Amino acid sequence: MVKNIIQREMSHFFALSKKAQRLLISYFFYGLANPLVFTFINAYIFRQRVNILNFIIYYFGFFVGIPLMFYINGLLLAKRIKIVILYFLGTILMGISPLIVVFYPHINFFHYFILGFIAGLGTGFHWANRSYFNQKETQSHNRGYFLSLNFSSDTITSVIISFLAGWLIVLGFRYQALMIIGFLFLLICGSLMIGVPYETPKIKKFIINIISPEWWGVRFIQFGNGLVEGITFFFIALLILSKLGNEGALGTLSALMSLISAAGIYIYGRKVRVHHQLPTYLYTVIVGVILSLFLALFFNKLGVTVYVLLDGVVLSFLWLTVGPITMNVIDRQTIQEKGGKYVYIVDAETFLNIGRILSLTICLLLTLFFNQNMALRFSPILLNFLLLVMLLFSFKKLKSWEF
Template sequence: MSLHQWISDTVRHGRFEHSRLSRVGSAGRSLIISYIMLNIAEPLLGIFSHAYLWQRSNGLSLIVVYDSSSFLGLVAGFYVGAFLVGRYNVEFVYISGCSSMGFSILALTLIGDTNIVVLAILGMCFGLSSTLFWASRRFLVISHVAPTHRFYFTHCEGIVGVVLAVIVPPVIGWCVVVSRAFFPLYTVYVVIGLLAFTVLGAAGYSVRRLRTPIQPIVSLRIRTPSARWWSCRWVSLWMGVSMGITLFVPVVLTLTLVGNEGALGTIQAGIAVVSAAVLYWIGRQVKKDIRKHVFSISAILSVSAALVLLLDYDICGAIGYLGLSGLAFACTLATYNHIQYENIEFEEGRSGMHRYAYLLDQEIFLVIGRFSGLAPICIAYALGGLGGMLRTAAIVCAAASVALWSTYRRLSAPQQSLKMSSRN
């Protein structure tokens, strides 16, 4: 291919993507800008906050306490969010979630206390503020992005996320490694907390001009869930298992078998490069049945990742596991978000209930899944130590991915084949 042809193809693809992005609308573009800010802060919220807790205790106890309390805070946050959404604009709830999420991470680094009670409170606050952010964000996406453009929108988010994941984790990771040669661990992570607080504030500020009508919430209980929504619940449960494991296991595995925060960020960047290419290809597919194939591919990747770690529990096996499982989770998450948006909108039209009730119901089953995945890992850690815990986590994550694919096969069946009768 000549240079001229390469430039022409690049310009043509650029115009094509620009035209598709323009169809998302100004509100959709504002949400994408906010998502960019979130993805700059996300490694600070997840990867490096867990690395900080691991460095403080050199064990799993602080991470389990923090994550368990944050899972409970996620559910509590939905009820707080329901109170706010019914009385204030969703944009206010979104901005509040961004600000409080950044403040909770800053407090975690500032307090520097490994007291279990204090850590549990901080985890609860982070979970609650995360829910205010994510619930209002999903609400805004459903309200401002047309269904015909939502599949492209969610995968555009995914591409933005993985591209930033190429840049942010290694930069932050190696800055931490270099800075620790001159400053105490506490000082380094306080700076990270300040950075997270600032960037999340910018994420909230970017949606200030959106206007979503206030919709009073009459009830949050889904009294007559359809058979289709029960399938959505199972999808959320299995997704929650994967989320709970992916939240901290890659961090522990990297710091245990591979190296320091710099290696952690570099590996995450490598995974993001491959994920970006795959997500871009998925986003260009217009056929909805591509999602079924994405889940099946993710299941194969997750099983392969578990086998690699079980057969080769050392640096090479750890890197192989991180690459395969990271790619599987990135693909699954992007597809999961779209199908849940679609089904929430469908159920809202069918039942006439407020969409926030379905968002809450979805989050409850995600939390059940997170705890379900955390339980066997804790048992394995108590019985078999760190090695047993990491191997068990790989097996559980692979099983959840296979179950997710199996459940989605039923959910993606033709509409008329799903009984719309309710279950008690």
């Protein structure tokens, strides 16, 4: 029985194009690096100064750098620089900022902003080209499977890497060594795409001239995702380290969160149909509100543990629904525009990061006007409730559009 299941799932994988298979292998190494260069760089910043403002400043720079590099990447593509080379360079740049953070001993607020900005440039460089690859190599009928396989792979690798890294730190392993390992994983990730025969897209414009109602809907849900997701880049690590203990707890809970996500995500991706995505998005937002309300009401070790274990599932399902919706609309918008996909990718990323910056701003205001504990306790419920209200007011119109 197990053999049959494995054979069936392998047949789905091999049904993807050779380029899509290579992409997923490249993304696997990105998944290995991700807990190190994101989760544990947060832990390192926390250990230097127990101050939420350091995280907010770092990620302000990060979210400004991402859309800026999407635009710069477009300019480089317009000059016919190979897209696989740009993907490689962006992936490498992602690993440079964490290395500077752990090897440079004296960092102030300004340095955190600059280092976050550099990390954002690398992330934007990587994801600008990765988003184009995803768009190019998938169609509406297999996007759910492709993305769910990618998410499941990331979550499984996160289980192993997070657990090992957390306890290695507790046992005396140095952060510097972790960041070097993360950088090497990113190097492999980028190198795997060198030589793959991708045609560099012809970039003809950088602004959408006529914005359809459907694209306004995509902008809305991208902004909404950014609103909820923005603080999560550092929030889980800060909650665990401030309320539950050391890096061992961080690694263990991050691993468990990933494990809980993996099976559900993969099964959803295999069974989902296009018409399921928008209702699933609404249900996921509602679950996010309930979960964040639980954290606000029970801001203790039990409440934090439950929130940490389940929040990753909510975020994963948000992206599993928003990703295919966005790509399907881009396909329809660009049927007559060869090479026009990239401008829509940049536009979606811009609205996503506007939402992320607003998310950080709300968290910053709670910290400044109240305190760090209040920000940790009430930021999630404010952000999730705000998204739910926006979604309920516009859901009927969103449902009428051809997502």
